Amino acid sequence: MFQDTHAVVTGASSGIGREIALSLARNGVKRIVVHYHGNRDGASETAKQCSASGAQPIVLRCDLADAESIQQFASNCFAELGEVQTWVNNAGADVLTGEAATMTFAEKIKQLIEVDVLGTIHLARMAAQAMIRQRVEIPSSMTFIGWDQASQGMEGDAGQMFGPVKAAVAAFAKSLAQTAAPQVRVNLVAPGWIRTSWGESTDAYWDRRAKEQSLMHRWGSAADVAQAVLFAADPNNSFLTGQEIQVNGGWNRRFAKP
Ligand SMILES: NC(=O)c1ccc[n+]([C@@H]2O[C@H](COP(=O)([O-])OP(=O)(O)OC[C@H]3O[C@@H](n4cnc5c(N)ncnc54)[C@H](OP(=O)(O)O)[C@@H]3O)[C@@H](O)[C@H]2O)c1
Secondary structure (H helix, E strand, C coil): CCCCCEEEECCCCCHHHHHHHHHHHHCCCCEEEEEECCCHHHHHHHHHHHHHCCCEEEEEECCCCCHHHHHHHHHHHHHHHCCCCEEEECCCCCCCCHHHHHCCHHHHHHHHHHHHHHHHHHHHHHHHHHHHHHCCCCCEEEEEECCHHHHCCCCHHHHHHHHHHHHHHHHHHHHHHHHHCCCEEEEEEEECCECCHHHHHCCHHHHHHHHHCECCCCCECHHHHHHHHHHHHCCCCCCCCCCEEEECCCECCCCCCC
C-alpha cells in the first residue's frame, strides 16, 4: 500500500516508533528516515530490520528540545527524501523509566512540554509546510501519537502530566488538519496501556490495572499501535483526516470482577 513512497518516523529507535517504521518498511515504503535522539544503537537496529524488508533507511538524529536541531532535522529529511508521503510524529520524552523517573513533577512536566508539545509542534509545522507545497496527486499524511486518557483525565501525577501534554498534541493535530487539507491528511492515534519499556518494568498493580481497563483483557502492543498508524496513513484512506483513533482494546466500563 505504500509502494515506492517515502516516510519519516520520529522516535524510531525503540518501542512504538520502531514498530511503526518496520511496519511501513514491510508494506512497501522505499526510503525511510529512522529518527533517534540518544539511542543510536537502537536506531541502527531499526534501520537494519527496515533494510531486511527491502527499504532504504536513513538514520538521523534530532533533539526535539532544541530549536536548531529541529530546523536542521526538518531540512535534512526533505534534502534526503525529496517528497515525503508519510510523516509520523511519535517521539516523546520518557519520564517514567531510568534516571528520569527520579525527577520532580515540575522537571518531568517541563521536559514533556518541551519535547512532546513544543518540539513536536515546531517540527510538524515545518514538515507540513513542505508537504503542502509538494502538490502530489494523492494526499500525503501526517499522524500524531496522543494518549487515550488525555480527554478523560486520570488520577495521580501521570494523569496530571500526560493529560495536558497529550491533549495539547491532540488539539494541535486537529487544527493542523484544518490548515493542511486537502494536500495533507492529519490524524491522531491515541494508545492506551501499551507494553513498551515502562510496561515491561512496572509492578503487579499496573499490570493488573492495564489488563482490567481493556475490554480485551490484555496490554496493547507496539504492533497494535503501528497497525492503526498504517490505517491512518494508508493512501487508500484518502477521505480520513482530522480524526482520533483510540488503540486501547476498548475502555472497560463494566464492574471489575472481585
Ligand atoms: N507506551 C505507552 O503505553 C504509551 C501510551 C500512550 C502514548 N504513548 C506515546 O507513544 C510514543 C512512543 O512511546 P514508547 O512507549 O514507544 O516510548 P520509547 O520506547 O521511550 O520511545 C520514545 C522515543 O522518543 C524519542 N525521544 C525521547 N526524547 C527525545 C527528544 N528530546 N528528542 C527527540 N526524540 C526523543 C526516543 O529517542 P531515543 O531513545 O533515541 O533518545 C525514542 O525513540 C510517545 O510519544 C509516548 O508518549 C505511549
